[in-house]
Amino acid sequence: MAVLKKIRSRLFSSNAGEAPAGIPAEDARGILSAASPASRYDIRPLTVAQLDECWRLDQRCFIDGEAYSRETFEYLLTSSESVSYRAVLTEGAMVGFIVGLIEPDLTGHITTLGVAPEHRRQRIAERMLLKAEDGFRRRRVRVARLEVRSINTGAQELYIKLGYAVTQRLPRYYSNGGDGLMMTKSIS
């Protein structure tokens, strides 16, 4: 996902003092299965109150130079179109995040997703992605989309597992010249 050109352009054309993130009230807590190892983790709304913690975790997740700036996170998490969640340990530390944005064309754009390296392969990303799709659906979004590096086959496996399909190749999408893939999913 990395530093999206579109977000950059929106960031630099946006006004200061945006509305607070529009997280639906019913998203107070994630639903956990007590029998699952995933019960160590809770899925909660991600807001600008967690800006610094999220930014620091993002830098641990994206070590390829494509981590978002603090300003980009601030823009995303203060947008009224934000549909964003975090995974936390029982004591409250953040171990994962997903940032979604409802675009003007009413597609739900997953702009970034990351899980701390030491907590991977425990279905945290899967749960956060499904939660974001639910959040989109509640706001009348019918299509979710995201971009992923063409060489990031692990993330692509996750998206394919959850029903996303490649709809477009994005040549030199990333700042280091790497290609991207756009993947979309009908969530109606």
Ligand SMILES: CC(C)(COP(=O)(O)OP(=O)(O)OC[C@H]1O[C@@H](n2cnc3c(N)ncnc32)[C@H](O)[C@@H]1OP(=O)(O)O)[C@@H](O)C(=O)NCCC(=O)NCCS
């Ligand atoms: C991609 C990422 C978010 C996945 O997080 P995660 O919590 O480990 O993923 P999950 O445990 O929910 O994975 C669910 C399923 O997706 C697939 N999957 C996830 N990561 C995979 C990997 N590295 N290789 C192959 N399949 C993978 C598997 O099918 C997995 O199920 P399984 O463990 O039962 O086989 C995480 O590796 C990460 O933060 N990577 C760095 C940042 C990044 O690349 N973000 C995505 C940018 S588009």
